[in-house]
Amino acid sequence: QWPSSTRAEIMAVLTCLIVCPPNSLINIFTDSQCTIDTFTSLSNYKITPRRKQKINNIILWQAIQQIIAEINLQVRFTKVKAHSGVEYND
Numbered sequence: 587q588w589p590s591s592t593r594a595e596i597m598a599v600l601t602c603l604i605v606c607p608p609n610s611l612i613n614i615f616t617d618s619q620c621t622i623d624t625f626t627s628l629s630n631y632k633i634t635p636r637r638k639q640k641i642n643n644i645i646l647w648q649a650i651q652q653i654i655a656e657i658n659l660q661v662r663f664t665k666v667k668a669h670s671g672v673e674y675n676d
Contacts (some may be wrong), residue, residue, distance in 0.1 A: 595621045596646045603650060608657040617668035625650075625663060 595618040606612055616622065627633060628647055641647060654661055666672070 590643075592618060592620050593643050593646070596624075596643050596650070599625075600646055600650050600653070603653045603659065603661070606657065606659055609659075610657075611660045611662070613662050613664060615664045615666050617666050619665060622663045622665060625661075 595616060599614060599616075599621065602614065603612065624641060624647065628638070628641070628651065638644065653659070
């Protein structure tokens with residue numbers, strides 16, 4: 587129950603995916619490398635269930651995976667530089 591910028595990023599991703607139309611290609615631009623890395627690692631089928639349960643915010647990540655599977659989304663993350671003067675990123 588500790589505040590976390592990463593948890594806020596994950597929740598933003600989850601919220602965006604909920605409203606996406608089925609069978610879409612989704613590009614998410616974020617300055618959170620942790621979010622990108624965790625999403626990528628969860629896509630690795632070699633990760634064991636025990637290791638998966640140790641990931642921070644796993645409940646949110648599982649919800650994201652469920653939404654992606656249920657409505658057949660293709661999700662890509664792109665890293666953008668933080669605080670770079672871009673209006674929608676600052």
